[in-house]
Amino acid sequence: MSKVQIINGNETAAMGAKLCRVQVIAAYPITPQSKIPETLVKYVESGELAAEFIRVESEHSALTVCISASTVGARVFTATAANGLAYMHEQLHWAAGARLPIVMALANRGLGAPWTIFNDMQDSISQRDTGWMQVYCRDNQEIMDSIIMAYKICEQLHVPMMVCFDGFVLSHTVMPVEIPDQKQVDAFLPSYVPHLQVDGPEPININPVMLADPRANAQGVSCPSYMGFRMRLQETLESAGDVILNVGREFGEVFGRSYECLLWKYRTEGADTILLTMGSLANEASLAVDALREKGWKAGVVALRVFRPFPAATLRQALSKAKHVVIFDKNISYGNEGATCTETKAALFEGGLRPTITNYIVGLGGKNVAAADLEAATIKSVEQKGQVSTPQWIGVAV
């Protein structure tokens, strides 16, 4: 039987991993996710979870342990944030390139310098080109559900995934979460079958140098070229949207909460003004939309639940009736603009859609974002008809 518990985002993530019966966990403490490994260690020590918790001296090693364990067929889990994720950077590429279905909980936090421990999405957005899938959660229930779905998606595609949620905003905030029944999770998740069998009769070298052109190996067998691997990873991510939708629908059939969507929408019917964002900021945007609708505006929210693979076609469709798109980014690609703004523009270009677009950079380093800020920003950008090309900053107190 499922039951409801009032828990924070970190405990939710740990519980989700436990329900998936992860076999190897390696993580290094960093605020605001430390509670995840701490909770998992308790499960392992008390015998509640039959897993190896491997203590490491850094995040780089944490992910390396996960890579090794996943290679030999273990279901693995890790968690990190901010500079810890940055420290994993090299191994993020390796994990995706080696096609290992590692699931990571990521409590989004800003990057130093200057030092901050508070929330924004600079950490995960900076890793968008590593080949990992990324989903962003609006609340703790979505953290639980996303982790369970992540294993099913990743193990099918042989691609890793980051389940991202706002540090402190969700990681440290308690709310009611329905904890799925273990038996149902067991039935939902088949066991992990690695793509490569490393303990076969013949030893093999894994991920050796792959040359630019195919070549015959020492035994005369033709070995494929490097670019082929890169192309296949891209093709797999291009097709991943369908797998995410299918798993989301199946999840709904079993647990009663469907995730058959790549975007999350709120009051978009007849809307000509769309507030576009990700993560828990979608909740504030919904409040702003309620206020705007009160005033007679035709406004709605579109939030990117899945950021990699980027749901360009779905987004194009969701924005096809929009005259104004107001984009709130908790990240910035320095020297350009917020990442979701750039990607949204690119998606719209293909469909020949030309709504006005205004980009706001908000909530960096934990700066609170109120619904009223989003409402005022929306009104301002529609009045200016999106004539401002550079991103606008909200909440910079000098």
Added chain:
Amino acid sequence: MASKKDQFISACATLAKGEAGNTGEWRAKRPIIDLSKCTPCKKQKDTCYLCWLYCPDGTVKRGIPIEIDLQYCKGCGVCAQVCPTKAIRMEVEEQFVLSECVIQEEVE
């Protein structure tokens, strides 16, 4: 979609001598074995062979005595590091190259 037959998912190669090319060309140091210290030789039985196990290029041949294929030995020194009896020492490659040249000249 991922399948077992898709060769572009898991990159792998067979463990074999020369799998990574003619690695012996890179060698800056050459492993020299002192067979009087090498355990299989001393005991006259198949034992130890840690150098064989650890050599990243598979160029050590098990046997009494062990043999190293210098065409592929890249001179990394791993064998020398792992040898429990310090039977392998790494020596600068140049001296052998020079002496081999001298020998050749003398022959000519």
